[in-house]
Amino acid sequence: MSVQRQAEGAGTARLPPRHIQEPPSAKYLLFGAWVLFTEGAMALVFLPVLVFSTKANVPPGDIALFALVGVVCLVGGGLVYVSRPSGWWGALASAVVSAAYLLAVQGLTSSREAYVATVLSSAAVVLLLVGKSAAGDTEALSLASARLPFRLKVALVWAAIFFMLGLFLALSDLDFRFMAENFTYIAKGLEYTILLAVGAILLATFLALLGALGRLSHNPVAYGVSGFYTSFFRGTPLIVQLFLINLALPQIGVNLGRVSVVKFLALSAFVSGLIGLGLNYGAYMTEIFRAGIQSVGHGQAEAADALGMTYPQRMRRVVLPQATRVIIPPTGNEFIAMMKDTALVSFLGAEVAHAELFLRAQLAFSENLTKRLETLLMVAALYWLLTAIFTVFQARIERRMAKGYVRVTAQTAIGGRRSQYLPAPAGDEQGDEQGGAEIAAPPGQPGILPTLEEPRP
């Protein structure tokens, strides 16, 4: 098997001999159980739909039978794990029974869910038949389960959740045609949502850097101004700040000026949204930046000073690059939060030309009030997709920034261990009267001390 080959390839001859030779079919048995579990869970999730649906008007006897099928599926999935072969027959029976029942009644509200469940039941039957040779072998089952990567299992759980959600929505008569027709209209809002978020995070980063340097400064003006800034923008709601900038500022213009300058301080929804988000998040990020800068050890600043660096050089070359590593993860979180808070900008007025995601969604369902579920689901999915993509991106940045902070890289983890713990060979000035250094040996020759690796044949 491939697992065995890997173990040999790594040169690990010390693994205990394998007593258990599990039948390769065990994993199909496992999959069969999982399919049954999914089907059972699905049936029970749909139970309330059947009970409360006045449209379908299902007789209580049928509902009870349906619930029973769900329970049978769950029990059948469990029977696969029983240590006697009879358990397998029970599981097979439950899969056959559920498939037969659902085919017979053609579904309770519509035939759709019956078909889906039938497909699942049939899949379970097939998987159980393929995996028959492992029936009752619980050791083989747990081994097969352990061989499957944890991430794969989690992915399967996610898939099951999405599957059920999709089915549930399909049952609740979601208007897919409306969704398809309005998708592009709403998705066009992504452009301004992203513009807003990126513009605001740039502004916020700039403000946070200034704010953090101010908070760490001994200059009373810098300290006081940054203190006022963070206090006010962290102390008031974001939506109030947005309204202040968008709706209240023009009044200052009116009060100050003559009629001819009414336009003074009147900002568009997009611009005031960008400024508001930037100011608000900049205030929160000030604390992140301050903590990041303070996390760089004092010795680093001293080393920079001792080289004769000026304060800006020290910050730019030594402190900030190291602080960035600490700053990036929480800043990524702020960015994700901000992407979602751009939705608040939709309350600043309906400029359709510069409408972001949520404003477009609101416009879409205001024309078609019965399609709120469809519209809001779409917009939620788009926000989710946006943040999910960025999360992946963020993880990559973090990995890249870790260089210089990890001792053993993936490449050296297997072969390069020795060089890390023994004194460096080649070119070192060793062998002094202090002793100790004689351990070092020229490269390629064995050292005096036994090496950490076992000799290879």
Added chain:
Amino acid sequence: MIHDGEAVVRVENLHKYFGPLEVLRGIDLKVHAGEVVVIFGRSGSGKSTFLRCVNFLEDPTEGWIEVAGIRLEGGHRTRTKREEIRKLRTHAGMVFQQFNLFPHMTTLQNVMEGPVTVKGQDASTVKPAALELLAKVGLADKADEYPIRLSGGQQQRVAIARALAMEPDVMLFDEPTSALDPELIGEVLNVMKSLATDLHMTMMVVTHEMGFAREVANRMCFFDEGVILEEGTPDEIFAHTRFPETRKFLDAVL
């Protein structure tokens, strides 16, 4: 010993207070070109503070410090003085107990940082010299490693190369081997010894390594309660100790 060179470092009547506590109580010291001065003494005697005052990592409360002709008085920093301090520091290379290498830069980048950023030299012209310095401290093959992958002794040798890259007039060593595992001390002391013998580098070394002092130092200063209690050649210090305090300390560390 012969030191015909002029004084590279001149310290006059140096006082340093931490709050009400007087840590340095009037230090006078001249270090001539090519001279190796070892500063030793009990913990808390002010020896590290003194060394850190020489390049103004600590601000002396009172007194004068002159390094490579730049003469500055203690007390508060003014704008012009700050710039003078910065200039002074480019003439005094510092090696710390905790190495303080820049972890986000490779070994080579660490060594090049001073000349490129502070002196504004071109990276391509600095690189050969930096590589040569790394070879001098025995780490030519580690140029592209990040500090975390190096042993303590290797890191300290890189730190020495980084300080040397600024072509300083004097090197200040602040307990350079105190944070090292015993078997790594030798490699660092060897590099320091070669600085003295091969490059005739002017050095001020705060250390407890009496073997190194005996072999390399031209002069030794025993610090006690903020003053230089005893000063002399290694021979005078070791063989003809004058003060019981010095004797007691030497007996404890030897």
